[in-house]
Amino acid sequence: MLVKEGSIVLPYCGADPVLCKRLEEVGCAAVMPLGAPIGTNQGLKTQDFLRIIIEQSRVPVVVDAGIGAPSHAAQAMEMGADAVLVNTAMAVARDPIQVAQAFKLAVEAGRLGYLAGLGKVSQTAQATSPLAGFLG
Template sequence: MISKKSDSLIIAGKKFQSRFLLGTGKFRNKSDVKSCINSSGTQIVTVALRRVDVERHEENILKYIPKNVTLLINTSGARNAKEAVRIAHLAKESGCGNWIKIEVINDSKYLLPDNFETIKAAEQLVKDGFIVLPYVSPDLNVARELVKVGSSTVMPLGSLIGSRQGIRTKELIQILIDEIDVPIIVDAGIGAPSQAAEAMEMGADAVLINTAVATALDPVAAAKSFALAITAGRLAHLSGMAQRAASAQASSPLTGFLYEQS
């Protein structure tokens, strides 16, 4: 039996027992973020950086994130590499660590990441001493380039962000899983625990979920359900289950029937 302890997710030399990364956007109640972290056991949580809203004085999200959780700061809002680099440096100044999810989006209709600008940002931020986890459209050449410049993971999108369509880029993600040596974290588009399990069964190292948990009627239960599915999918992957077959294969022996005559 595979022990959970021996199956760690290792990113930039840091060990994690949970393979569930939680995004903190769109929560109706910020206190649910803390409850979701507790119910799911997630050890990596993403946050974003924005201008202080002088009029609304919104409460800071960091209050609801336990200190032992690794903060992954998202460069969302960046439209090019230069802006992503600027956001990363601002985030580092806050004292919240140097783990950066590079997200560069310059397309307001599909919100697809700009792979080219993401590579440029990754190269610069690695030079500047950041641990970078880039979010990209799944593409083998892009992933290879990201690894070459020193990225700690590759985070391919499963489908359009916030769409809950599941793993629509399955074949392309599978290539990354098979060919890329850093952890592959499926990010965006996962709308149900079954879809998270599917990614893990394929051999993804982890998944990042936000919208599906944050917008559920009961986010805490939703987070727990994803955690269970991710664990199940991981275990299924490690168990070495046989692949699907085109023809029927009997589960019971095809010999020793009662009517057989020798």
């Protein structure tokens, strides 16, 4: 209804891939799935679902809620999120300005890592030295 009336809708929602796809289909300008319960600073507890949402989305994905440390923000950006929304971590910090600077650097580093094409995570050891056969 809001989209049909001309509003730009940026819904905060659970990290549900089906729900996020439906929100996209009805015209939301972005989706904002939670990383963890709001205000908890727990990080990306919904990481597996966030990966699916990011991979399937055709609108910007802004990871919201639960981001309590710069490393959490970097992780979301490394996964390919378009942005993160950070509130509680800065609001409760002893030095909010310094924390904001740390988050800025983390977001930039995470985005650069994503754009660089980080290697895939493997559950088993993999030969990684390209010259191993050459040296033999």
